[in-house]
Amino acid sequence: MSETETAHLPTKAIVGRLLREHIRRYIPRMTMAVFFMGLVAAATATYAWLVQPILDEVFIEKDHSRLFGITAAVLAAFAVKGMADYGQTVIMARVSMRIVADIRQRVYESLIRADLAFFHGTSTGELIAGCMNNVDLMRDAVANTLTAMVKDILTVAFLVSLMFYQDWELALVVIVVFPLALVPVSRIGRKVRMRASRAWAELEQVTGFMSETFRGIRHIKAYGQEERETERARDRIDALFLRIFKTMRAKAAISPIMEVLAGVAVATIIVYGGGKVIAGETTAGAFFSFVTALLLAYQPLKNFAKLNNHLQEGLAAAQRVFVLIDVEPEIRDREGAADLRVAEGAVSFDDVGFAYGGVTALDGVTLRVPPGGTAALVGPSGAGKSTVLNLIPRFYDVARGAVRIDGSDVRDVTLASLRRGIALVSQDVALFNDTVAANIAFGRPGASAGEIEAAARAAAAHDFIVDLPGGYGAVVGESGVKLSGGQRQRLSIARAILRDAPILLLDEATSALDSESERQVQAALSRLARGRTTLVVAHRLSTVAEADVIYVMDAGAVVESGSHAELLARGGLYARLRSLQTTDEPPVPRAAGDG
Ligand SMILES: Nc1ncnc2c1ncn2[C@@H]1O[C@H](COP(=O)(O)OP(=O)(O)O)[C@@H](O)[C@H]1O
Numbered sequence: 001m002s003e004t005e006t007a008h009l010p011t012k013a014i015v016g017r018l019l020r021e022h023i024r025r026y027i028p029r030m031t032m033a034v035f036f037m038g039l040v041a042a043a044t045a046t047y048a049w050l051v052q053p054i055l056d057e058v059f060i061e062k063d064h065s066r067l068f069g070i071t072a073a074v075l076a077a078f079a080v081k082g083m084a085d086y087g088q089t090v091i092m093a094r095v096s097m098r099i100v101a102d103i104r105q106r107v108y109e110s111l112i113r114a115d116l117a118f119f120h121g122t123s124t125g126e127l128i129a130g131c132m133n134n135v136d137l138m139r140d141a142v143a144n145t146l147t148a149m150v151k152d153i154l155t156v157a158f159l160v161s162l163m164f165y166q167d168w169e170l171a172l173v174v175i176v177v178f179p180l181a182l183v184p185v186s187r188i189g190r191k192v193r194m195r196a197s198r199a200w201a202e203l204e205q206v207t208g209f210m211s212e213t214f215r216g217i218r219h220i221k222a223y224g225q226e227e228r229e230t231e232r233a234r235d236r237i238d239a240l241f242l243r244i245f246k247t248m249r250a251k252a253a254i255s256p257i258m259e260v261l262a263g264v265a266v267a268t269i270i271v272y273g274g275g276k277v278i279a280g281e282t283t284a285g286a287f288f289s290f291v292t293a294l295l296l297a298y299q300p301l302k303n304f305a306k307l308n309n310h311l312q313e314g315l316a317a318a319q320r321v322f323v324l325i326d327v328e329p330e331i332r333d334r335e336g337a338a339d340l341r342v343a344e345g346a347v348s349f350d351d352v353g354f355a356y357g358g359v360t361a362l363d364g365v366t367l368r369v370p371p372g373g374t375a376a377l378v379g380p381s382g383a384g385k386s387t388v389l390n391l392i393p394r395f396y397d398v399a400r401g402a403v404r405i406d407g408s409d410v411r412d413v414t415l416a417s418l419r420r421g422i423a424l425v426s427q428d429v430a431l432f433n434d435t436v437a438a439n440i441a442f443g444r445p446g447a448s449a450g451e452i453e454a455a456a457r458a459a460a461a462h463d464f465i466v467d468l469p470g471g472y473g474a475v476v477g478e479s480g481v482k483l484s485g486g487q488r489q490r491l492s493i494a495r496a497i498l499r500d501a502p503i504l505l506l507d508e509a510t511s512a513l514d515s516e517s518e519r520q521v522q523a524a525l526s527r528l529a530r531g532r533t534t535l536v537v538a539h540r541l542s543t544v545a546e547a548d549v550i551y552v553m554d555a556g557a558v559v560e561s562g563s564h565a566e567l568l569a570r571g572g573l574y575a576r577l578r579s580l581q582t583t584d585e586p587p588v589p590r591a592a593g594d595g
């Protein structure tokens, strides 16, 4: 990600893509807006032009008959301008907000399909900025810039025509001065674009940092790290300040440069034009009409110069957004992949090797889960147990060997059918800020209230649910904060029960629980596992003794396997881990007042 961040695509490529993919379908509407912009520009030029008859005929020749006609024309010009401006603003607002909504949707769709590995490599801040802030910047570019660019350019075009009509020699002088002004301005524009892009990268960092802080707020308080976090925040915020300030400083140079150049132009014109009026070569009306046109052209030109910066910022943002839209999942259906039909549900690993970004996590793992039976994975943390589970639903693909279900390689079947066949209960329960019922039905959205309740009962969750204010309709809070760890875990088991998949993956599903809720959850899990192929990772070895087969893992490899009794008899790692745990958990309850 960060590599593509620094590599700037050519402007033309970005603009071309924006036009093709996001803007083209709105061109009919935008044509209407352009028509209104044309009216605005024409009306503006009209009153610059009206200055000539006002001066020459009303003020100098004192022609009374022209007074009301010209006044009416001035009024009409203002009215047309006002209405047309309203029309184009409304149309462009609608189109640009529509484009923003479309792009957000595209980014979201692309991200939600991205590989897990992508999420590990990209901060939440970056992703949220990609969906939200960057898209807003793009809107500024697409809408405001486009609007003003068309409107301002048309206005300038009309005014310049009027200037040529009034005095072509003088107009030529002006035409030479203004483009000169744009040279330094465009150079600064490029600088602004680069700096803006760095500032946004920094903003993403700050966003990510803050979201991390607030999610971990309990731990920060518990460890008394508020000061240190505040210091870290200060560093980040200061870095952001510096980046934004540098962008703004570069930007700030643009207006003054334009203004000084405009001043020079106006002074030149007064000397030259004034001389011509004094010599009688042109009328005062024509001269003032010219000056009016020039002054009216100044603002749109200035906008144009500023808008170039907006456009540059927008392009940098568009580039970041495109990076996200272009994220392609590597894990996807193979050409002609068939649906997996789980018949027996035999899961096997054949000499599987896997690495997280070059760091080996599994090295030659071979294991078999008997169809409908239970296999347990035990071993020290970091041994690769969760990794084994992750490979079954293809959260990642193996680097070597194969994972098979009923003999078919998981890479040869469709992802949707594969994942339909699997229910996962892990230690980190993902609850969404919705009702209890909706959270249970997450994996089966059409489930009836009766089915949801049955699943909750099987997961030993029904009783606590009906005690919640609102019962099944109670909203659980963000990530389920309104529930205890054990309650969350039981909801996730109910979810897995309702999913009713033939293969069940349990990753330390009970390790976050106290012993009372663990007992309840354990009973629910045993019920759930009945008749399903189950792969269970358990921290407490007492819970795996019943498994048909136990695989002991260490440092990414299976080091022992067999039944509980066999492994104990063998006196290897399993027996050692077991004896550690039994001394850890003294069988005699401690005296009251201890805990
Ligand atoms: N997303 C990840 N990115 C990089 N390394 C990872 C990732 N997840 C796990 N690992 C590493 O892979 C190894 C195995 O991890 P894991 O399967 O989670 O172990 P276990 O579940 O047995 O505790 C560990 O060394 C861990 O640091």
Ligand SMILES: [Mg+2]
Pocket: 385, 386, 387, 507
């Ligand atoms: Mg684990």
